[in-house]
Amino acid sequence: MRTMRYKPSKPFAVLGIVMGIGMLVFGISMLRDAEGGGKAFLAFWCLMVVAATGLNTWAAFSKNGSLGTFVPSNFVSGDDEEPRSTR
Numbered sequence: 252m253r254t255m256r257y258k259p260s261k262p263f264a265v266l267g268i269v270m271g272i273g274m275l276v277f278g279i280s281m282l283r284d285a286e287g288g289g290k291a292f293l294a295f296w297c298l299m300v301v302a303a304t305g306l307n308t309w310a311a312f313s314k315n316g317s318l319g320t321f322v323p324s325n326f327v328s329g330d331d332e333e334p335r336s337t338r
Contacts, residue, residue, distance in 0.1 A: 256317035264311030271304030 259267070275297060282293040310316035 254322050258317045259307060259311045261311055263337050264308055266306060267311075270305075271300050274300045286307040305312050 278293060278296040278300065282289055282296070285293060
């Protein structure tokens with residue numbers, strides 16, 4: 252069975268980088284004076300933003316990068332199981 256990989260477009264990756272930087276600035280500026288659990292949330296926030304931004308950037312600009320794989324099907328999703336080619 253043939254599988255296909257997909258990757259985000261370069262404009263989407265650039266938008267993701269800009270949004271990631273904005274989210275980091277927002278999180279750090281709003282939570283830098285937090286105490287106790289706020290510091291732990293800030294660390295978690297920054298880790299997740301860096302991970303998501305890095306993954307999208309790698310997927311868009313790497314030759315082998317992709318965000319997912321799907322298997323094409325001949326069936327239309329829905330209640331009927333009739334192959335698409337007979338419609």
